[in-house]
Amino acid sequence: MMYPQRTCIGCRQTRTKSELIRWSWSPSLGVKIDLEGRLPGRGGYTCLSLSCWEQALKGHRLNRVFRKPIPIPSLDELAEQFLHQSHRKIGSLLRAAQEAGQGISGKKVLSEQLKAGQVRLLLMARDIAEDLKGQYLDLCRKEGIRVRFLPASKRELGTLLGDGWRSALGILGPHLPPKIEGILEGIKNFTVKMPGSF
Template identity: 40%
Template sequence: MPRKHVPQRTCVGCRQVRPKREMVRIVRTPDSGVEIDETGKRAGRGAYLCPKWECWEAALKGKRLEHALKVALTAEEREKLWEFGRALREAQEGKERCRGESS
């Protein structure tokens, strides 16, 4: 039986190819706003990031995300993305702590 096709995407931060479902999509909407697309189906130009703090940091500091979306981020949009990245980092650290306690 043939395996089902799994869509792959490249992370803007680390350039690693991973399954689309494991990534976070950032979308430039038709009205030029930049938002996090939690469904992965919103209309607009999209860019993908791994759910790792290092990738978010690289994408936002190095302007890789702006280049991928072909738009300059406003201070407000940039701050929202930093906040989301920090929340991912806290969740990641929490998982690591839980793994350390169960060992």
């Protein structure tokens, strides 16, 4: 099966469309980061890399992509757009996991599922207690479970899941972990420009 290919404005490498970030331009909105691929207007693509974004903003690259002279936004402005959309996107993915029974939290239940090797990805709040973090990490190492830290506090994670404070969330199914990890990697790359949380 062939997947749609696009070329990065910055590094000029061709990749599958799903690996790239869409930039859109319209007279009413200007240049916008379009994680969902739904904004109107012409589109161009970049890798999820700060260096590619810096290259894309140089010279007349965007003018060529959008086929007319346009006001060039700042890197800080685009990074802020990306982080805002990323936090919203990952929040919706975690809620979807919870609603579908693919996201589990609570120390007892989560520990049992980790020991049973049922968790595909463990997500921990940025302010999780050190002793609990150590317990979870030990279990994940034994079972070969991937671990990522969220840019959210325990309070923010709990609010997101419609519950009390939550230190961690285990993802059970095979489909959501790659999407979640991809977004978290992007947040990690761009937080240097614009720190944020959910």
